[in-house]
Amino acid sequence: MLRINRVKGISKTSVGDFGFDYTLMDSLNLISSKKNTRGKSSVIATIYYCLGFEEIVGGKGMKTLTSVYKNSLVDEEGVSRAVLESEAWLEISNGVDTVTIFRAGKMESRNENLISVYYSDIDSINDSDVYVEDMYIHSKYSTTSQKGFHSFLEKFIGFELPYVPTSDGKEYKLYMQVLFSSIFIEQKRGWSDLFSAMPIMKIKDAKKRVIEYILALDTLFNEKSRAKLKHDENNISTEWKLLINEVKTICARENCNIFGLPGNPKILDSDFYDSIHIKHIRNNEDLNELIEKMIDEKQKLVSKIPNIANNYEELQVELENTDREIQRFDREILKYEEEIGVEEETIFKLTENLDIIISDVQNNKDALKLKNMGSDLDVNSYKGICPTCRQPIEDSLLPSQLDGQVMSIEENISHLQSQFDMISFALSGHKEKKRELGENKRELSSKLFTLRRLAKSIRNDLFSVDEEVSESIVYRRVQLETDIQKYSSLLKDVEKKIHVLTQLSLKWKKLLENKASLPKNNFSENDNLKIRKLEEYFKKYLKAFNYNSASDLSAISISRDTYLPISEGFDMKFDSSASDNIRAIWAYTLSLLRTSNETGGNHPKIIMFDEPAQHSIVTEDVVNLFNQVNMMPGDKQVLLGITLNDTDIRQAVSLYEKDKINVIDVGVRSFKKIEVDNQIIDSFND
Missing domain, CATH: 1.10.287 (Helix Hairpins)
Known part of the structure; x- marks a missing residue:
């Protein structure tokens, strides 16, 4: 689980520090202003930046921050002030532990990809007993190394991100920023389509992999299991054929043929070895019988006086x-x-x-x-x-x-x-x-x-025995001894090879059992249940948000191939108006959260929409969005960056109880003069 408790930004100028410090709640949070200003964007950009998710916005590093972090800001008197240094802070929780993330914006002495993690809330970071650890982001091993920030964040949230196939035939861990592009819907690119702001990072079928992980579907495991079983099947077949050839070769070396060996893998019976026959090419005589004859002949020679x-x-x-x-x-x-x-x-x-x-x-x-x-x-x-x-x-x-x-x-x-x-x-x-x-x-x-x-x-x-016959008898005894030892060694070698073949047979049996246990189409019964729930909630939310591009919502379903919505077999977007496409994104994003909550998925239980009222969305639908968020059962935190320029919307917001909705009014500008020390911000509203 991921909870954002506080978000804070500071820009230092020649006349003092400017910034903001906002507290968020476990509810619906509106990061708002009465006009469409850049103040909201500065707050939301801080969240992306501190989490290392700025690639969702469309870039890396400080360039994704607004100008108040990088260049200049305007004070309350309308005077432009050059930014000397800037800082971004974020306090997050996983439901048990709380940490504070610090990442520098403009700062000559500190790289923008360095992140400091304080194991405390923001107010306690300067306490002497607080442990602080430096980590790095957007660098090699940042997703796997102990000092990689996303490696830390993955463990902190409670994720166990899978390794997924990539376009270059390898496997990489599912990237955090790819996953969160389905959860944090960015303003500029995020509303054109589902997951449209997803960073391109070589992951094959990235949207599909994200949904599989969020819903904890068995399909990825089944798909990888099926691929592994195919790989194991090829390996066993290769080993089997090589082993059969080895046995035939060592037999041929001693002028023998072996019969009864299966050329391809199969389940061998417990008495399989008894069905194997080795025969000498001379007279096609069974090797065991030949050895017994030689032993008898040798004993007769030994018994001579x-x-x-x-x-x-x-x-x-x-x-x-x-x-x-x-x-x-x-x-x-x-x-x-x-x-x-x-x-x-x-x-x-x-x-x-x-x-x-x-x-x-x-x-x-x-x-x-x-x-x-x-x-x-x-x-x-x-x-x-x-x-x-x-x-x-x-x-x-x-x-x-x-x-x-x-x-x-x-x-x-x-x-x-x-x-x-x-x-x-x-x-x-x-x-x-x-x-x-x-x-x-x-x-x-x-x-x-x-x-x-x-x-x-x-x-x-x-x-x-006799001077005339002694030499020939000795020679014959030596020859018999040599042949007995040679053929006995051959039987032992074959027995060892057959033992290895038996072990391969057991592996083959286990492989067949594992293949039989996999669902025919990679979907387990639990997967089918989750997809049906996703489909059910998606249609429910479409109806609640007045989606009308489809006359019959029953024609809409969730594709079993992509897990994305389709209408009569085609991408829903083809027949949707611009505003209905926005409604569909609302519905699908909320459906993922609700389905995950109810079926034991991996959703971090947080959603962020930046300016969801796009393309002339009517007031009624925005209010419906608020209502559906508040009515959704289970743990959740929803952040909406929104312009409250409509009287009806403001009226609807005012009717909510304070524990149901948290309104943060950033005013015309989110960065305001810090009047007291560097820890307290006067966040008065314009």
Whole structure:
């Protein structure tokens, strides 16, 4: 929720300060004058400016403010006074906390994109215990950084703005000024069409995304979910096919074929592995049966009665040497494993340090950005003072007499960047060393495997059945052992791949379940309810405001594609008169607020219309607007910048109770001489 409690502007001249200070209520607020003067515009421009929404008006920065902030103002005697400096203040609340926003207008020592946030009301900003924080606006990261003002404002209001598709194929967070262009209707461009003052910021279907968020529709989530599911489906299909090809390749490498693998993703049965068959290309024999035959043949050869070989002693010496080599290789591999573990720990710590440095660099860049914008807050940590205990910070473990100067922000950024480069270089080196150690370990492991096979063969060679047949039997046993191990390894590898395939199958099943749970057209039942309510209230308000461009209001509906009003399938504006187009904007804006209030939407419960009585809107309809605002249930604050130049309108306003309508008469000029100190403004009415 967003509430504007007070709005205040000050312009300093050579003869003193001029300005205004108006208090707003939780009701209908009329920022008014008897004539169409620029006083109202100055007040409303202050609201846009302090919130960083001036792009809705049509620009950025101080140029969107009226001349009384930038150039000159006219005092009560009609004398023009040059503006030396100017300030814009806004006190806002979210229903729980209150903060005051300060943004400089014309001020040489302070950038216009620097905003100070005081965590108090306006009257208490100079209290010693009030925390104040500087932030920036209209700069990179201002919507996401901790020091970005719109990032702060989003959290303060209670928003969780979604990331939405953009015209360049990326996703950005929905901008606050885009959202509020549907809530704050600006005078010059805002009345030509619904959301006509919406800033162009690359957001695809921006109007649609705004309405989806305000009403908390599930459609954006469903649309993004559907897109993600499609992406996941493609990924699973790709992984599945690659995995099937890998299995076929490793089988073919051992002269085998595999049967029973599905070429495309599907839900696999729990006993799927039993349906897989691997056959050797020789005689098309099942691999499991082939391995069993080889084991039987090997056992028969082992069971033969051995004779002690004539070269027993030589074989014994060779076996001892081989065993020593095996032990040495085992020690070497263990050493490599320990070294790899050390490298992995170092890589983990260096990566953590890099993340910390990246965060520190960004924080320092934010601080430098605020400093360059003119922030004059005391940043104690840069002065060598602890912000918590107020004690001096020593930057050395040496005795305190050896004082050193604390680095500036610029030096700190440079130092951190140097650290980043140094650690990145070190990280790269440790990753390369880990890679080399891994290769060396793999090479040793391969040699160790060969030595162990050799040792096994020597042990087998120590016994032979007959001098004439011993050599062939030993050779056949070694060959059988090799083939058994080779085909057994193949079965294990295939089993591992099938396990991965089973996990992919579970993902596929979950994906199909998620697809089935999505509504057919992205609309949930709750969405349909909200759109029907929006349509119902829109027609109700059209009738209340005497909309007559359509003879039959039942022909008007809310498009399920754009969520905007249509008449018999076409844009309502095509058949609407200029004044009826204004009435439609009133009706739609109020309908969004009411629907959100009743269905748990995200509307900030505030509306601002600047000069809603456009294009010869009759008095009766303006009074109806007041009535409908006051009759609307739920929390709301409505600000109308309006010219009360009609006797009937003034009469209607006078009949309201004070808690129902708050009239702020800015007079001919909103900026008046501040007669007392800089905190109190004489806001007498002309």
